[in-house]
Amino acid sequence: MIMDLQGGFYVIKILHYIISATFLIIAVILISRSITGIVKKLKYSFFDRFLSLIFIINLYLQLIFGLILFSNLGSSLGYDYVSADGTVKMVSKRFWPIEHIALMIFALLIANLGFIFSNKSQESKSKYRNVLVYYCLAIVIIAYSLSSIYLF
Template identity: 60%
Template sequence: MATITAHQIALWIHYFISGGFLINALWLLIRVARGTYLKLPYNQLDKTLAYLFIVNLYLQLLFGLILSTNLSIFGYDYQSASGTVASVSKRLWPIEHIVLMLFALFIANLGLIFSNKSTLAHEKHQKIFIYYSIAILLIATSLASIYLF
């Protein structure tokens, strides 16, 4: 029977939160795109999805930081993973990923703030759509740089 380590638990929680984020992000983008183009009202579900998007990003940040810092005392350092020493892009990826995720979180927060300050439903949908799309593109760029290249 294999033992489960703290690293594996944190990694699976991070994956679970990321999966929830993906579902939430797709649902939110579809709703705000429809709201923007069809001039639909901005209702409580839209607001809840927008807040869940931000909460999900904060949870991912928390578990990502736990994975990249605290678990190194147990010997789980990303730099010591096999095969990464030879590739500079893989060695620098954790830094790039954290920076891009922080920018994505910052931009998504700006979108939520600007959306909350808007009075028209169309403007709320539009601001959420623009800012959250930029945040999602930053996240996708960060993940593509390690998984595709």
């Protein structure tokens, strides 16, 4: 039984990494298309909207897989992040159950605001600007959250 749980855990973890890679690729494409759209005054196309939707879907999939991984942290897989003894004082133990999830949810909310504002805008320039500002802010929050693993 434990072997099956471990196999499922690692499959979800690999899916989480794969979706992270696709998220990064889509983010780079969106940022470059937004900058190009603003500078060259291009029309906001169906493809731009499609990329924005894929960006948001990727974030939601990351949230789902991340919550599945988080729910297994206290299981028999050998992870002991969720114990209460001294967790708040130790950054390494506090990071995954508290800070990472909170920052990821905040980044998802910021990206959703950008998606909503870009869809409600009438002008192409404001659509590109909303995508650029809100998605870049979400990406910075995500990068900070992930860099906390190595910096602190």
